[in-house]
Amino acid sequence: MNIQFKKGVLELCCLSILNERDYYGYELVKKISNHIDISEGSTYPLLRRLTKAGYFTTYLKESSEGPSRKYYTITKDGQEYLTELRSEWQNFSNGVNELLGGSRDNE
Amino acid sequence: MNKEQFLKSLRSKIKTLPKEEKVDILSDYEEHFEMGKREGKTEKSIVDELGSPNQIAKEILVAYRVDSAASTLSFVAVFRAVMSFIGLSLFNGLLIVGPFLIVAILIGAGWMGVGYLVLSPFVVVFDVLVHSIPFVWFYFFWSVIFLGIGLLLSILMIRITTFILRVTVRWLTFNIEIIQTRKGVA
Numbered sequence: 001m002n003i004q005f006k007k008g009v010l011e012l013c014c015l016s017i018l019n020e021r022d023y024y025g026y027e028l029v030k031k032i033s034n035h036i037d038i039s040e041g042s043t044y045p046l047l048r049r050l051t052k053a054g055y056f057t058t059y060l061k062e063s064s065e066g067p068s069r070k071y072y073t074i075t076k077d078g079q080e081y082l083t084e085l086r087s088e089w090q091n092f093s094n095g096v097n098e099l100l101g102g103s104r105d106n107e
Numbered sequence: 108m109n110k111e112q113f114l115k116s117l118r119s120k121i122k123t124l125p126k127e128e129k130v131d132i133l134s135d136y137e138e139h140f141e142m143g144k145r146e147g148k149t150e151k152s153i154v155d156e157l158g159s160p161n162q163i164a165k166e167i168l169v170a171y172r173v174d175s176a177a178s179t180l181s182f183v184a185v186f187r188a189v190m191s192f193i194g195l196s197l198f199n200g201l202l203i204v205g206p207f208l209i210v211a212i213l214i215g216a217g218w219m220g221v222g223y224l225v226l227s228p229f230v231v232v233f234d235v236l237v238h239s240i241p242f243v244w245f246y247f248f249w250s251v252i253f254l255g256i257g258l259l260l261s262i263l264m265i266r267i268t269t270f271i272l273r274v275t276v277r278w279l280t281f282n283i284e285i286i287q288t289r290k291g292v293a
Contacts (some may be wrong), residue, residue: 025135026142039158044135045166067141070134105210 010038010046012089015074015082018056047072055081059107110140110150113160120164124171129289132167173279176272185272186211188279201218203282207275217264224257 013032017079029043042060050056055078060068074082108116114133121129136157143153157163172188189207193200229251234240 026139029139033156041157041163042166045163045170049170050130066145070138
């Protein structure tokens with residue numbers, strides 16, 4: 001699969017997932033890798049980069065099951081960026097689907 | 108590969124990063140291993156799912172370097188960013204970065220030209236003193252003109268250089284990829 005594809009899509013997925021609620025690193029990574037075939041290790045640098053860009057903030061939360069975990073929250077900028085990416089994706093996938101749906105006889 | 112080996116490999120590859128960054132990054136992966144073990148996974152299977160620490164380190168370095176380059180816009184920072192980008196993906200890197208290097212050489216030539224112009228009065232004086240060439244006002248007059256032109260051109264060169272650095276950083280940022288490694292390749 002095209003690399004540029006995956007790059008854009010991964011950002012979109014992270015933003016979208018965190019838009020629903022806050023997640024801690026491991027949860028988020030697992031959720032993504034359950035749906036997309038990707039090396040999980042690459043997700044942390046991506047989250048780092050998006051956090052530095054101001055789309056997420058992080059906080060530590062105590063956990064009953066052990067050490068405290070680092071949670072990610074989406075910011076206002078992040079939500080705006082998500083909206084942008086989402087509409088880009090819609091346009092893109094609609095276009096592709098139309099092309100894929102065409103038959104040889106051009107009905 | 109077990110957890111210690113993974114972290115050790117990662118740590119050694121990101122050595123050049125500032126301490127806070129390193130600590131932050133490694134703690135993310137430590138936390139990841141903790142969680143995985145709580146789920147009953149073996150270290151080996153966690154490492155398999157994470158992927159190659161070398162590859163991850165490269166991505167981390169590129170992201171950090173491009174980010175530094177974006178904030179400082181110094182030639183050295185941009186150069187480092189470009190180099191780590193090539194390290195990440197040689198083919199893609201050279202393709203993307205080839206034009207940058209060509210432009211960099213041209214800009215280098217531009218600065219050399221500026222240096223040559225600005226130094227011309229000093230060259231005249233040097234020649235007179237060291238080589239005992241007779242002092243000719245005519246030459247000196249023109250060398251001062253060249254100095255002036257050089258100074259004006261240097262302003263232009265600064266503008267051009269800053270512009271090119273900015274464009275390069277934007278281009279690199281746009282191209283930062285998550286390069287998929289097949290699962291199970293450590």
